[in-house]
Amino acid sequence: MKKKKIIRIAIVLGIAAALIFIPPMLAEARRATITETTAPAHIFSVRTENVEIRTLQAQIEVNANIVSGHQVVVMPDANGRLASMRVGLGDIVQQGQIIGEVDPSRPGAIFSMSAVHAPVSGMVITTPSTVGSTVSVSTPLMTLAVGGSTEIDALIPEREVGQLITGLSAEIRLEAFPGETFAATLTQISPVVDPVSRTKRVTLRFNNQDPRINPGMFARVRLNTRTYENVVSIPQEALLEHRGRTIVYVLNTADDGTSYVEMREVVVGVTIDRETEIRSGLEAGEAVVVQGQQFLADGVPVRVIGRTL
Secondary structure, eight states: OHHHHHHHHHHHHHHHHHHHHHHHHHHHHHHHHHHHHHSOOOOEEEEEEEOEEEEEEEEEEEEEEEEESSEEEEOOSSOEEEEEEOOOTTOEEOTTOEEEEEEOOOTTOOOOOEEEEOSSOEEEOSOOOOTTOEEOTTOOOEEEEOSSOEEEEEEEEGGGGGGOOTTOEEEEEETTSTTOOEEEEEEEEOSSOOTTTOEEEEEEEESSOOTTOOTTOEEEEEEEEEEEEEEEEEEGGGOEEETTEEEEEEEEEOTTSOEEEEEEEOEEEEEETTEEEEEESOOTTOEEEEESGGGOOTTOEEEEEEEEO
């Protein structure tokens, strides 16, 4: 009897505990279920930029040298040994001035010196030949720069020569004058491509001569070639590859005001200075995601944290 009484008491206590603890547990479970069901989806933060109509300017950038606009190579009138040189690099000479002498003597015979005259007035812009060297009537002794004009001598890679025509505009930057840009025009194009360097030599002329610019200076040339006017363009960083297609994510707004993205396939054209032409798939004024798109999918909600209008 005593044992049965203890069992009945235990059963009563168990029922009481169930009545006390189970309802709150069920309520908590219901709250968790409701919270899980109604919690908002994860919202990605993105930065966007507007699709715009732009003019894209294709360019070729190469290194170049500043040279004299008109140069004359001085050669002797006789074969022999260079006996004297009266001028040096950077000297100014006058037409007819004696600038050196060549001794045409041969073993067993003595000849008078053959004077080397400056054929034109100008500046010596190459180091003259060394005294004592053997020269001939076809040996360049030095080069004279005639007049004060300067030009740009540049080599264009073979892959770019199809874009070359005289009259193209260019921007010239010189290390001697950081921050300054000098305008120039393409005036001459070599008819041949060098088979060793695979380049074509071109000459550009400054639109305005500046006395500060000297032959021998190093230059950086930005030659303007093809112009693509009024094209739909976006930053290159907005583009993604998805299953063999080029896509972008376009920003949209739902009826309730929330922002979401639409995956859209585009057809691209040229890319210049990190701006890409869009031939189809976008219209001017739309906004595309340029940062944060790697984690997106079609239709997901987003928060715009930066936008260029």
